[in-house]
Amino acid sequence: MDNQTLLQYFHWYYNEADKLWIKAGKEAEKLAQMGITGVWFPPAYKANSGASSVGYDPYDLYDLGEFDQKNTVATKYGTKEDYQNAIQLLQKNGVNVIADVVFNHKAGGDELEKMMVRTVNPEDREEFTSEPFEIEAWTKFTFKGRNGQYSQFIWDKDCFSGIDWAEDLKETGIYSIQNIYGEGWEDVPSKELGNYDYLMYNDIEFRNPEVREELKRWGEWYVNSCGMKGFRLDAVKHIATDFLIEWLDHMNETFETSFFIVAENWNIDNVAELEQYLEITKGRMQLFDSLLHHQLFLAGEEKEQYDLSKIFAGTLVESQPLYAVTFVDNHDSQPLQALESYIDFWFRPLAYALILLREGGIPCVFYADLYGAKYKDEDKEEDLVEVNLVPLAELPEMLKVRKDVSYGLQRDYLDFPNCIGWTRAGVPEKQNSGIAVIMSNGAEGFKEMEMGPEHSGKTMIDVLGNRNESIIVDENGWAEFFCNAESVSVWTIV
Incomplete structure (x- = not known):
């Protein structure tokens, strides 16, 4: 079975020529080939800001771009038909759709x-x-x-x-x-x-039983109409947990399935609060690891002053790896947003290696890192800010490595403040699987790491192209691996 990899298929300022649902449908086959197993779509229903709304000011949950409300029929992302078609095309290609649900307001x-x-x-x-x-x-x-x-x-x-x-x-x-x-x-x-x-x-008001019943009826209608396989729950720390448990249990029982659920409980200070939420909800959902995002942000800011050996300390993926959805950035942390904490460009390849090429957590790739994004803050015309987020050149190769060869026993070498690494031993059912990853936030780095005796004599190269030499695994299954200054190298078997 291939590794799970999610893609947040939007950013706050999406402004491309194709409506988002149209573009997603066109990209369905390509995304599957990349190794994307799940796509998180933005809120699909009619919002108060009409055709310009990102979707987090929900007005009518039953209007998916079908009725003339808020001065528009289509939403910012397209029509109901476009939405249904995108879901169908993605899921036909083996990419499950995760629908954003805004219940708080x-x-x-x-x-x-x-x-x-x-x-x-x-x-x-x-x-x-x-x-x-x-x-x-x-x-x-x-x-x-x-x-x-x-x-x-x-x-x-x-x-x-x-x-x-x-x-x-x-x-x-x-x-x-x-x-x-x-x-x-x-x-x-x-x-x-x-x-x-x-x-x-x-x-x-979730204490109103009529509200709870209406939202359950809506959930049934939504799945029957569109067929999504999971939900992203917005702002759960502001919502009565007993209602969410009731709603999720109703949905799973009604459809005799187990929907994939990931919840946003933004917290950058205290992993215990996220652990407590997981305990209350008894494994019904996963949580975005905002604590890891914050550590990645600090690592980008502080450069070689940051201790890479402690980058997972106090994060959800460290304490609850089976329930953590890891990410580098999202629509809330991108430039010009309220929670802006965008990870510095030099560190982004290292950050993606840390979420894509390790065993713990399910990684969620950000749209702008795959496609890029150009936008400006039109609400501040007197001090207009233009943003250009370029696609991450290393990302397609890292996605391929995750899909094809990043499997098996993980051996960690998180033992030096400025240079860390790990290996994955591979599995028999994945040909040539097994990798070694090494990164530095300071000077050029090197590290002795074990691949395992089953790889003795094999040749490994840096598929990111940052290092040109070939490395031979010795008779005991060990090798010395290298990376450039402020860089990451991903070594795979030839």
Whole structure:
């Protein structure tokens, strides 16, 4: 069985001539040949910002680019038909589609409602800063463009626990809606800011049983309509965990399958919180290893001052390798984004070797590293910033190595602050499998490493082309491997 490799098939500023769904369909066969086994698509449903939305301000989950709502029929990425066709083509080629699910909030309500609220301290959401008072807010969602097709459910003020805009007062704030389910927030995993239930827009009230049932009905409709094989869950630390468990169990039981689930629980400080989340959810989902991403970012910034021997310390892939989805960058960390922490270009080849060519974790490649990305921040015209992310030249070869020969027993040589390496011994069913990887964040490096006696006498070369010599594995299965300064070399068997 080939190694699993995911691809995040979008970036925040996607602006190419082909709509994203069209492009993905065209690329299906090529992606499969590269070794991509799963594609993570962005949110596919109609959002408040209409045709320009990346998808994280969801309006109508049932509108996949089919109805005239928010001044458009198609989404930024194309029509419902385009989306369904892309999924079909990818999965026909053996590439499973992972759909992005944004359950935390809704945006762009259709009608105003009056409701009782209390304001809270933004830095401590458990602290009320007012007595109850009435406001008008956009909390009623009628989806007139869809006119009840697929679902007649109407979202209203009882479906939300908080809002950030009082229309009658023309004031922003964090307003806790005083509804029949309680005056305070839901119990969520994150205790940041006292209670991090509220993130943005209209915060969904999962204590409302009608909301839970509607989202289960929607999940059934979504899979029946499109046939995806997995889900990426957005912002789970802001969502009641018992609801997500209930929803996932319902989906798996309904379709008699086990959907691939990866959740975003952004944390760069404390692996224990991610471990606790995995314990609560009992193996139902995997988590993105944002802690490893942060270490890769620091390694790029600090260069030879960074201790490479400790790069996995305190990461999820170190403590829970079977539940970690590793990544170099994503749409939140790319330049100009709120969590910008884009890994320096010189270190990107090393970073990809660290996620693609090791045993632990399932790696997720970022769209811009495969295809490149050129964009500008049009929201800041007075100080316009243009970004050019070039494709990573080494990435196709690394993907090929992962697919074809990066298998078997892993021997680690993470034993020097500026030069680390590891080997994979290979497996009989993969011809010429087995690799040696060595990297340096300082001067030229070398390291004695064991391939195993079964490789005695074999010749190995650096498939990245950074080193030109050939290496012969000795009679005991050992060899001395080399890499250039601030570089990585991937040695494979000829």
